[in-house]
Amino acid sequence: MAKQQQPPAPPPAGGGQPQQQVQQPPAGPPRSWPPVADRVLLGKSIKRLDGPDKAAGRAKYSYDIIRPGMLYGEILGSPHPRARVKAIDLAAAKAVPGVKAAIVIKDPADPAKATINYQGEEVAAVAAITEEAARDAMRLIKVEYEVLQPLATVEQAMSPNAPQAFSSGNVSKVNTSAEGDVEAALKTAAHIVEGVYATQVQTHTSLETHGGIAEWEGDKLTMYVSTQGVNASRDGIADALGIPKPNARVITEYMGGGFGSKLGADVQLVIAAKLAKAAGAPVKIMLDRKHEHLITGNRPSAFAKVKAGVDAQGKFLAWDSETWGTGGAGQGAGFTVPYNVYVFPARRQSHRDVYTNAGPQRAFRAPGHPQACFITETVIDELADRLRMDPLELRMRNVQPEAPNYQWKKYFPIGAEKIGWNRRHPTGDATAGPIKRGLGCAANRWAGGGNRSTRAMCEIQPDGSVTTKISTQDIGTGTRTVIAMIAAETMGLPLNAVTAAIGDTNYPFAPGSGGSITVGSVSPTVRVSAENALKELFTRVAPQLGVTADALEAKGGRIQVKGTPAKGMAWKDACKLLGTTPIQANGEWTQGLSSVGTSGVQFADVEVDIETGVTRVKKIVSVQDCGMIVDKLTAESQMYGGIIMGLGFALFENRILDRNTAKMVNPNMEWYLVPGISDIPVIDITLVDQPDRGVIGLGEPPVISTAAAIANAVSNATGVRIRKLPVTPDTVLAALQQERAGGTL
């Protein structure tokens, strides 16, 4: 396994205790956002600043950049999921006209490095003057493999007869966490539900594939990378190449989606840098769609054998579970059940990671949460069926007590009203005909937070222009726009007066865009840097107006005396006082402007055709908070986007491996199905603004509950329990078949 492919542990992911909570007391004055009534931009619907460039096709992504003299690199991936490389012959590849470099990655001379653990693992690479020539050469690389029996499924890997494919064993040690006396509590239960629940492997399917350009100038390396974390990318690639980090620079002006798969240092750039060194020219490598599916990460599968008990009044008593899953070759598949939205006084989870010969998992939008949510929310609906109680009522009796980040008790009734929960039939749509209608619901939680190491620099030029420099990246969430909004709001300027310079490791540090921490990291930092810059400008203006600096405010494009707006000067005139020296003010992340912890609920209304098994989602209702909303327009887009990705996880997406060869049978976009425009239901979002809590990220929360709500709605429609994802027609028909054969309840 290539070490450099591992993403860093997602920052405070997993909804656990975020490290950001533990903070040193901030130096300097306490920071705050302007009062809600005074806000000109914050909390409003602001169009993203890079929209025109994207819509016009002018935005240059790494995939689009062509450097002078640039070569095209191609990586030969192993066709075999488990093998040993015995010999590699590059001679024929090197003889192809236009080929400038060819390198071996899996060195047969070193048995420890010659092992293939998954299909697509990098074996060798070439660079040539055209992509076609590089592909021709790649096909001519002769590789002799010793093909070994692969582990395609968790069942194969867990079988006592399985070959040991991984040095530490095919299955990890059992990791058990428990609280309370589960056995004793289950003995007192009025009702017990037992079942096995499963979720599939989902691939990120970012539209811009992984890769970029590596360009040497002496011992300095500049890279244009499709990444979610310019700094982690730079550091990891520099380490892999054994060069000092300051010698490497990563630039990411635009990037075409990541969803967690682009947080680490990508091996494609390490290989491109090696080829570029060998060829003496810049090299671009962008993966093809097949390898994007195979090797750039996925959401691990999850399996849970659950026994849960409830008392006669509908209070949860105990949850006992054995869980397992596969994150592919050597990677974990962790998730925490019961999902800790609900209180199970006694609970136990014994988990094992199962290793298979498949591409290693990576962080994927809310790692562990959609799986844990689906398993827990399905069990809860089953408990409600046993109790003959409304599943919403059962949830209301067992959710965590209310807190600013635990608002489910408030949100469930709002969502129920919007979906029309009162028309829900107890179970199984009894109306005539094959089309059955049903409702379901589920809750979510996420931490978010901010990275305290985040820094920014705000520049005010003598001509009045303002630039905020920060090495974050806009992965489609609208980060660039948020930065400009905050700087403009702080300086009382129109949005177009401010530039956000991002996506370059030469700018001050910001973390990778993972764990929904970007907005919580950059917003406070940009605010502080802008305030610091403004304060310095005030000291230049104050003597001109015959007041002290603290008597001034920046408002409506002017610097003026508080309470006496007529006494002041235009922003441009104030900046002229700088002469030839711009202001450059640094800012550090500071407490008090952001917070941690979001909560939300989702409801689904579905139609299921019990003759074909096809599910159509009619409507999704979502009630969600994310602290103080910065840009309402792009926050809403996060909601829509998360729900739509959740819909794909619910109904369509499934990485399918051939059970004999462990090769992926759908590494493309016509058989690996992500939702299209005709699959989109009515989506009703209620974004709850919490202006007093400060900024919290929203990237992950909306993806978590959609699949659980949809699956519960399908069960409600059909009257048979759906215990696995995705809810494809065959899953529905098999559940109906099982019901006829003796029941799923």
Next chain:
Amino acid sequence: MPRRKDEPGFSRRSFLKTVGAGGVAAGVLAKAPAVDAQGVNVLGPGPVPVTLNVNGQVHRLEIEPRVTLLDALRTRFNPPMTGVKRVCDRGACGACTMIVDGKTIYACSTLAIEAQGKKIRTVESFTQGTVLHPVQQAFCEKDGLMCGFCTPGFVTATVALLEKTPNPTAEQAKRALDGNICRCGTYVRVLEAALNSGVKRG
């Protein structure tokens, strides 16, 4: 025949006619079309002259017949035209959508040599100077774009729809845009943009 989005696949006959069967074409390096035993013009496999009419301008290239229309624009034009993107590279996602003789096509699954003599339009042609096309404007207003990688394809498909059907119903718009995939999940607002672009004709 360029590959139309509503007619997947090209005919074997037209394919053979245009590029020549592999065995027959082997060894033919002439830049000018050769003639094989069946009297069919054979191009390649080496570079051949290709003339493309893109956004009203004539571009003359020397490229191998196997180069797709998408790759010709993205990597062989000077300066490169990279508005349209390569995503699935097999006609499944629509990120490479262009308008050829008034019809949307998947440029990743169309050879450049097939597109000769046709009027090719790309996302780059919609903007007048710095003024966005009403469709592009609507995508920005409605936030029908996030990472933006699929956006040029969606914009192009929407322009093509509205030129034929100025006031589409939601169902018509969905049908026209069903050949395009977005992973960020912008569909709700793409649909709003398509239905509210302010393009009115006839």
